[in-house]
Structures are given as C-alpha cells and as structure tokens.
Amino acid sequence: MSVLVFVESAEDELSAQAVAFAAQLGGELEAVTVDSAGGYAPPLWAKALSDALRERGAGALVGPGTDRGNELLSHVAAILDLPMAANCLSATLGSPATVTRMRWGGSLLEEANVHGSPLLLTVAPHAVAAAPAIDGVTSLSADGETPVRVRERVSTATAGVSLEDADVVVSGGRGVGSAEGFGIIEELAQLLGGAVGCSRAVTSAGWRPHTDQVGQTGTKVSPEIYIACGISGATQHMAGCKGAKKLLAINPDAEASIFASADYAVVGDLHEVVPAISAEIRKVRGT
Amino acid sequence: MNILVCVKRVPLTGGKIVLTEDQRAISTRHLGFTVSPHEECGAEEAVRLVEAHGGSCTVLTLGPPEAEEQLRDMMAIGVDTAIHLVTGGEEWDPQATARAITDAIRSQGEPFDLILFGNESADAGNYQVAIRVAYALGLPVVTGVKGIAVQDGQVRLEQEVSGGRDVYVVPMPAVATVKEGLNLPRYPSVPGRMRAKRKPLDASNPSRDEPRLEMVRLKTPPGSGKQVEVLGNGAEAAPAVVEVLSGLGVL
Numbered sequence: 001m002s003v004l005v006f007v008e009s010a011e012d013e014l015s016a017q018a019v020a021f022a023a024q025l026g027g028e029l030e031a032v033t034v035d036s037a038g039g040y041a042p043p044l045w046a047k048a049l050s051d052a053l054r055e056r057g058a059g060a061l062v063g064p065g066t067d068r069g070n071e072l073l074s075h076v077a078a079i080l081d082l083p084m085a086a087n088c089l090s091a092t093l094g095s096p097a098t099v100t101r102m103r104w105g106g107s108l109l110e111e112a113n114v115h116g117s118p119l120l121l122t123v124a125p126h127a128v129a130a131a132p133a134i135d136g137v138t139s140l141s142a143d144g145e146t147p148v149r150v151r152e153r154v155s156t157a158t159a160g161v162s163l164e165d166a167d168v169v170v171s172g173g174r175g176v177g178s179a180e181g182f183g184i185i186e187e188l189a190q191l192l193g194g195a196v197g198c199s200r201a202v203t204s205a206g207w208r209p210h211t212d213q214v215g216q217t218g219t220k221v222s223p224e225i226y227i228a229c230g231i232s233g234a235t236q237h238m239a240g241c242k243g244a245k246k247l248l249a250i251n252p253d254a255e256a257s258i259f260a261s262a263d264y265a266v267v268g269d270l271h272e273v274v275p276a277i278s279a280e281i282r283k284v285r286g287t
Numbered sequence: 288m289n290i291l292v293c294v295k296r297v298p299l300t301g302g303k304i305v306l307t308e309d310q311r312a313i314s315t316r317h318l319g320f321t322v323s324p325h326e327e328c329g330a331e332e333a334v335r336l337v338e339a340h341g342g343s344c345t346v347l348t349l350g351p352p353e354a355e356e357q358l359r360d361m362m363a364i365g366v367d368t369a370i371h372l373v374t375g376g377e378e379w380d381p382q383a384t385a386r387a388i389t390d391a392i393r394s395q396g397e398p399f400d401l402i403l404f405g406n407e408s409a410d411a412g413n414y415q416v417a418i419r420v421a422y423a424l425g426l427p428v429v430t431g432v433k434g435i436a437v438q439d440g441q442v443r444l445e446q447e448v449s450g451g452r453d454v455y456v457v458p459m460p461a462v463a464t465v466k467e468g469l470n471l472p473r474y475p476s477v478p479g480r481m482r483a484k485r486k487p488l489d490a491s492n493p494s495r496d497e498p499r500l501e502m503v504r505l506k507t508p509p510g511s512g513k514q515v516e517v518l519g520n521g522a523e524a525a526p527a528v529v530e531v532l533s534g535l536g537v538l
Contacts, residue, residue, distance in 0.1 A: 040453065042428075070407075071418070071430045074414055075418055077418075078415070078418050083499040083500040084381070084500070096501070098503075104412070106508065107304055108506075110411075110503075110505055111504050112503055113501040115501060116499055147457045147458055148455060150453040151456055152453075153454070154445070155450060155451045157450050157451065164449070167537055192532070203468075203471075216324075216409065217468075218467070218468075225537055235300045235301075235303075258302070260510075261511055261513065262513070262515045263516065264518050265515050265517045266517075267519075267520050268520050268522065272521055273522055276521075276525035280529045281532075281538065284538070
C-alpha cells in the first residue's frame, strides 16, 4: 500500500510536516506536486491528484493543512465521492480508517471513523515536526480547460511589521473601549518594534480593520511574546494566538479565562498598566 | 440577480468548552447561538449585491428546529426568503449535508446565479460542503474569498493568499466560499427584525445519509500545562513586565 502526499513546494514548512505525518501511516511514500506553469487551477490540480491516486492504487492522499491543501483535498473528495478529514492530528489506515482532527480552530478535538478508501486528509498545522527534507518530488501535469484559474495576483503587503511575522504582538480587546483607546496599544507596539492585533469583538465594533484581527477567523500569529490587553480569552481568540511562545495577559478580572493560557499575568486596568509599561521602557532606555 | 447564502447555527462559545456527558456535543445549556462568522459576512454580501444589482437573496440552513432563529436573524439584515432543512439535532457529516443542500437547490423554481458559503464552519471546520455542492451541480467554485464584484454575467472573486489576493473571473452561476473581513456585517434594525418575522420560510425534512466521516466522540485538548507567573497588580507591575521583556530579548 502506497501513500501519496501533496506538497506545495519542497521548501514549504507545512508541506514538510505533511510528509512527516504521511510517513507515520506506513507504506511506500511518494511526494507529489502539480506543475504550476499554467497557474493555479484547483479543478485541474485536483483532477491530476485524483488520477495519480487511481493509477498508483494508493491507500491515502495526505495534504498540508493550508488553504490550498484543504481546498485541493476537498476537490479530490468531491471528484472521487469519498469522505475527507481536514486538519488531522493523527490517523490510522484501516476499514474504517480512524482519525483525530481539530475542531473550533483546535479548541476541541474529534475522534472519527472514515468510511471509504483511499483515505483523504489534511494535516493540522504544527501537529507533527516537519520532515528534515522533502526528496524526489514527482511533478504531475494539470491538463484541460477550466474557468477556475488564477488570472493575476494583487499584492496587499503594507509597510511595517506584519502580524504574521512580528516578534512582538500587542493586542487589544473589548476592554480597550474605543478606536481611540488603541493609541496606547500602538505606542507600546511601536516601542517594541511589534505589530498591533485585536480580538473579534474589536473588529465587529469597527474599532480596527479585520486585517488586525487575531483569531480563528483572523490571523494566526506566532510571536516571541503576545501581550493581550483587555482580552477575555474566548476560544475564537485563543485559536489565533496559541502559536505564541509566551503570553502576557493584562486584565482587571483575575478570573478571566485568558489567565489559564498565560505565562505572565498582570491584574489591572490596561489603561493604567500599558502606559506604565511604555514609560518604564523609555526610562530603562534613557529616552 | 438571484443569490443563495448557506449558513450554520453554532454555539457562542466563551473561554472554555464543556462537553455533554456522552461526549458527542458541546453542552449548550448556558450558551447562546449565532451564525458562523464567515457566513455572516456571506449574508451581508448577498444583501449588498442585491441592493446594487437588484434581484433577491435567500438564506438556507441545515439544522435543528431552533435554527429558525438564525434564519430570521439573516432576514432581519435584509435577506428576502429562507429555506430550512430541518434535522433532528444530530450532526450531519459533510457528504450528507452537501447532498441535502444540492437537492434543495435543484428543487427551486428559479436557478441561483451565485451561491455563497462560509470558507469553513466555526465548529466542525470541514472545508468541503461548498465544493461538493459545486461539483454535484457542475458549477465553478472559488474558496477563501475576500472580494466579490459582479459584471456582465461574470463574477470576479479575490481569494486571500499570504501577502495578497489571487484573482479569479468565472461565469455565473457560480459557487464561492467567503471569509470574515469580506465586509463588516450590519446590525439588524428593530424594523428589520419586525419585517423578518413575516418573511417567507420554507421548511422541509430531508433524509439523512449514513455518515462516512463518522464522529465517534469529542474531547478537549490537553491543557497547556502552563504555570502562570503573576507579575503584579496595576501600574506597579511595569518594572517586572519590562524585566520579562528584557529577558526574552525583545526590548
């Protein structure tokens, strides 16, 4: 029984994790990608993957838990009329196959039986360590006509540190109270060379643009430290910041659920604490 | 134009998820319900497109009798009619869900020009119902959409990618899955809520296919095992915070 694993590129971190995950299923492993000369065209890419599965009589197709991985595996599942398990943490081949997968952005896990072969799944990001290298990637060709093809790429990159790449993220929640209230959050972020984030309550209120939202339906961040100011710690938000190496929570409510996920806690009103931290940084730096 | 938006009723989870005794659902005794965030933006977009181009929009859900609350919520922000595929409250897997939605779309007199879904539901996060419906209906599908523009029987769809947007232009009818951030949904007005009570709602009871992605049980992930260090109370904690930042090398 062989296992196919779709990789976005030989350098892609989440694809390397998918390779490591697929290796644990047992059987002969083959990494495949699709020739991107004609641009990304999901139906044709999925057709190429479906054909490769059939030709090889493979027992599974594994993809990375990326937007593209989840999209392509879903297309393959629709083409072959098979079930597909997204964002898996573990899997065992069999009849039925069994998987453990993420729900609620990782706040809840599901154990499921998957009835149908080959097994189609994507791997939850950071569920396993990446394979050291992806060797011998087979490039499949995507032939045919489809209206669903990328015509152009528009850049939305902005100046300054992006939320995704920032080493420090200073984030504000409902406790900030207003759009203007973010002045002190911006000031601290700027002093630390970091990016400003916020919770969904803030974007829903229109205080900050959605591009600043950290959470299950926003950006997933992985800074050295995440400073959560006036954020209660709803699962929606924690799904976006659980990748942070350290979490400092500032909240007036000592019972706030954010403290259960925090490394450091300051119990207090962010409107007093945040300016005091900024002032202390200036004092230490002598500026 | 004629637009359909598919939504899902999900619990409003707070800081901690508690499971029912049989471990097959979230205990919702103390929770409210809402529409999955991505889909709320789908409904807002459907209303805006109809405001701009004329026509009508319909909201569809597959869910328990109580999901009528979410259909009325969407009609309160301007959706014209609703389709309720009523279940007994048990969870349906993606294939059974897609089959029931496909059948419901086929049985409509007037075909839809655009069918919107959320990119993934907030709870199950399966990423696939829209794509299955598109294949069953033979329609093009674009996912992860954060920009929609309709012109001359075609729809321009901007898919969010790292650092930018990939642009697709597909003929209608078409299917798209959207992400939060596409727009900022409006709050329903009081007159909107009153009107929503009288808008037409078509309820039916589809049959459920055997699940092929069969949920066995749910479990909460192991805790972080973190030991929180309290740095202090109020502004007096600032020096301790700065010491921590210095120790992490981010100062």
